[in-house]
Amino acid sequence: MHKDSVLKTAEQSIKTKQAFFTKKNAALISACAEIIAGSFKSGGKLLICGNGGSAADAQHLAAEFVNRFEIERPPLPAIALTTDTSILTSIGNDYDFSQLFSKQLKALGTSGDVLLAISTSGGSTNVLRAVEAAAKLDIKSIALTGGDGGKVGKKADYNINVASKKTARVQEVHITVCHILCELVDKTLFKKV
Secondary structure (H helix, E strand, C coil): HHHHHHHHHHHHHHHHHHCCCCCHHHHHHHHHHHHHHHHHHCCCCCCEECHHHHHHHHHHHHHHCCCCCCCCCCCEEECCCCCCCHHHHHHHHHHHHHHHHHHHHHCCCCCCCEEEEEECCCCCCHHHHHHHHHHHCCCEEEEEEEEEEEHHHHCCEEEEEECCCCCHEEEEEEEHHHHHHHHHHHHHHHHHC
C-alpha cells in the first residue's frame, strides 16, 4: 500500500547522505574526533546539547561514550545537558528557556572540555547561547547543523553542516556522524577498532 512512499523516503535519505559525505566533510569529522579524543585524553569531557530529536541524539551519543560503542573500553566522560528535568524546569521557570544549556555549561564546563551543539535549523537560541558560553570558558565548540548552518554554525569553532532543510534527513545524517565520531575516538584512544 505505501511501499512507494517507503522507497521514496529511503532514496531521499540515501541521497542526503551521499551529498553530505564528501572528502571535505570527512576531514572535518576526523578533525572533530581528534579534538574530542584529545579532550578525553587530557581529562576533559564532552558536553552535548540539542532540542527535540537532537536532545535524544545528545543522550544517545552520551550513552555511547559513557557505556561503550563497539569495543570494550573504559567509560568516557560525556554528559547530555538535556536529561535532568529538575534543572531544565528550574532554569526554564526561573529564567528563560534560552538559558537551559548555557547555565549548565557554566556550572559543569571547564577549560579543555568540548561542547557538541546540535541544531537541525542552526537557529536554536538555547544552543546558540551554549556555544557563546563555551567560547568564554575556553571550551571548543562543534556544531551539528542543517540548512545553511544558521547562527549556531557561524559561532561554533567547527560546523558540521548538512545542507538540507528537511529535519528528518538532517537528523539521519547527524546520528551517522555521531556514530562515526564514536568510532574514530575509540580508534584514536584505544587502537582497537
